[in-house]
Amino acid sequence: MRPSKRDEPVAVQPFTPAERAAVYRAIETRRDVRDQFLADPLPDDLLERLLGAAHSAPSVGFMQPWSFIVIRDPQVLAGAHRAFQRANEEAAALFSGERQERYRTLKLEGILKAPVSLCVTCDLDRAGSVVLGRTHNPRMDVYSTVCAVQNLWLAARAEGVGVGWVSIFHDADVRALLGIPERIEIVAWLCLGFVDALYEEPELAVKGWRQRLPLEDLVFADRWGQRR
Structure with missing residues (x-):
């Protein structure tokens, strides 16, 4: 059987400088959004583009293991917010002193503010x-x-859409809320919505929780711990 055109690689060229700059800009200005969401609804065609970007992600063995539950129901969102609040109180108790006080000042989700989860x-x-x-x-x-998730996040940045990853949940609470079977693993709860302002640096850095580590401290040559 003769190979089809699909069986052969096609020629590629590097992106133009403007295209390349846009990719790096999306990466460098992506932020975890908690409180900057606008109330405007996300158009269905835009959401489809973001889901398409996610579905274009690389997957080992081309297994494509992801699924996406789009949540707009106010009652479901309210249930998710209650689940977050319970878990967040437990999380706050794990810190002590000034660290706990600072933790309690941080807004760590946008479930009720973002139009879509x-x-x-x-x-x-x-x-x-x-x-x-x-x-x-x-x-x-x-x-x-x-x-x-990362594909969707970068595409969202290019579209003027903010994304916030909420990780402070008990898995069982989200599973029960959304009817997710036991064999399915929950990876991320994302809040999505238009934004017209973002922090210039990650919010946790701005608020003094942690700072970005120097890249040179994280890159080794040929073996662990050996500096370049």
Whole structure:
């Protein structure tokens, strides 16, 4: 059988300087949004573009393990907010003294303010029990799903849409709220909405929680701990 055109790689060229700059700008100015969401609804076609960007993410063994639950129901969002509040009180108690006081000043979610939430899940069985590339690392499906989250986040930045990742939940609360089967792993709860302002630096850096680490401290040559 003769190979089809689809079986052959096609020529590619580097992006133009303007295109390249746009990609790096999206990466460098992406922010985790908590409180800057506008009330304007997200148009369906825009949401479809963002989901399409997520679905274009790389996945080990081309397993595409992700699914997306789009949440607009006020009652469901209110239930998610209550689940966050319970977990957040538990989280605050894990810190002490000034650190706890600072933690309590941070806004760590935008569930009721963002017009749309998105729950991103991972189906560990989608590609079968033996998956190319997952044979020796069983977490590759989850890592692939996180790539889908990042794709969506960068596309959202280009569209003027803010994204906030809410991670302070009990898994069981979200599972019960959304009817997610036990075999499906919950990876991310994302809040989405238009924004007209973003912090120039990550909000946790601005608020003094942590600062960005120097890149040179994190890059080694040829073996762990060996500086370049």
